[in-house]
Amino acid sequence: MKSPVTFRLNGSATAVFADSGANLLDVLRRGCGDLSPKYGCGQGTCGACTVLIDGEPHVSCLVLAETVAGRSVETTGGLSNGPDLHPLQRAFIEGFAAQCGYCTPGMLMSAKALLDRNPNPARSDVEEAISGNLCRCTGYEPIIDAILEAAKQRGAA
Amino acid sequence: MVEVQTYPTVGEAASAMDDQARFLGGGTLIMNRVNYGDRRFSRIVRTTDASLSEIRVEGERLEVGAGVTMAAILASRDLDFLSPAARAVGGPAIRNMASVGGNLMAPHPYGDLAVALLALDAIVRMVSGEELSLEDFLARRNGVVRSLLIRRPRSDEFRFKKVSRVKPKGVSVMSMAARLTRSTGRLSGVRVAYGAMAPTPVRVRAVENALEGVSLDHAGIAAALSAATEGLDPPDDPIASGWYRREVAPVHLRRLLLGEDAR
Numbered sequence: 001m002k003s004p005v006t007f008r009l010n011g012s013a014t015a016v017f018a019d020s021g022a023n024l025l026d027v028l029r030r031g032c033g034d035l036s037p038k039y040g041c042g043q044g045t046c047g048a049c050t051v052l053i054d055g056e057p058h059v060s061c062l063v064l065a066e067t068v069a070g071r072s073v074e075t076t077g078g079l080s081n082g083p084d085l086h087p088l089q090r091a092f093i094e095g096f097a098a099q100c101g102y103c104t105p106g107m108l109m110s111a112k113a114l115l116d117r118n119p120n121p122a123r124s125d126v127e128e129a130i131s132g133n134l135c136r137c138t139g140y141e142p143i144i145d146a147i148l149e150a151a152k153q154r155g156a157a
Numbered sequence: 158m159v160e161v162q163t164y165p166t167v168g169e170a171a172s173a174m175d176d177q178a179r180f181l182g183g184g185t186l187i188m189n190r191v192n193y194g195d196r197r198f199s200r201i202v203r204t205t206d207a208s209l210s211e212i213r214v215e216g217e218r219l220e221v222g223a224g225v226t227m228a229a230i231l232a233s234r235d236l237d238f239l240s241p242a243a244r245a246v247g248g249p250a251i252r253n254m255a256s257v258g259g260n261l262m263a264p265h266p267y268g269d270l271a272v273a274l275l276a277l278d279a280i281v282r283m284v285s286g287e288e289l290s291l292e293d294f295l296a297r298r299n300g301v302v303r304s305l306l307i308r309r310p311r312s313d314e315f316r317f318k319k320v321s322r323v324k325p326k327g328v329s330v331m332s333m334a335a336r337l338t339r340s341t342g343r344l345s346g347v348r349v350a351y352g353a354m355a356p357t358p359v360r361v362r363a364v365e366n367a368l369e370g371v372s373l374d375h376a377g378i379a380a381a382l383s384a385a386t387e388g389l390d391p392p393d394d395p396i397a398s399g400w401y402r403r404e405v406a407p408v409h410l411r412r413l414l415l416g417e418d419a420r
Binding site: 001003019020021023042043044047050053056057058059061062063064066067110113127128129130131132133 | 161184247251326
């Protein structure tokens, strides 16, 4: 059985039919065609599927799709403004904060939630903000540096 | 495929529960099982009842709805004494989802908040109206929880500690909580609870008894440290062996009781 779910995806009104019991990640990827959030563990451990719901980070693999009805969902797919990348995306590229890239969409969304709430974070704030996102390539330091750099760039803009 | 049933009130949702149903709170436990094809249930029951997310304060008595999230605890000034335990659960995304009620149902080695609630003598109020101690609830773990009733501890008497190999987010080697109430300078009516040291969070009566009437210093707590794992058979899991948990428990208990920082 499928049930209709309407919500805002990256600012656009969206309506999909979700399989009963489907998680939000599945609906975003298969129903909406937004392949930016990644399926990693399916148990909320890795954070690769992190999206923002009403501005707050959630692991979309553990969100029952129909619970986002009427709410706002943001993914990495909506971060850039046309060809203009988000300051976080630019900082990740310039700081070599991605290697295989699988964790990157989740890292970006956790970082966005942090910077939206705290534009001038301390290093420890960044460490805490991405503590639910696993990266097996970088050792985290370039990611933390990139998020701090993005905060600096946004502050200067 | 799992059928999802949504009810406007928690009472109606509770009435729809049976062996084939699981009650969906924040989703971090149940959706995990759905994603892994758990066939032990065929229905998810949930409610949109906002009253489950309420925090009510009556002086020193607090009623915390089962749907209150770890993030909501961290945002509440009234629940500041629970902040260290709520912060010990997952990362920010999990804390935006994971609920108080779910934490009581979390399998080993999870359930860090429940450890703190055990040491606080929390009372579980079921949707049916029944009230029982958290310890009794953990022994049976069924039914739908409406809220927890907690008495605010004095600021200097409550301690919580989570031991994990990875920081700031890591699964428990063990977690410990203590409420160190005193009478005329001596400990009296102390509560001590552990997580990840038994199939569910447990009170440790051998330690509680050994702390009765003693002073809170190295000499006073010596007997309690000797009894740190008495009556317990800590489980082996990928995080730590039962042997290791048993060996290090007295060290962490000492640090908890004396307020020492880990070095």
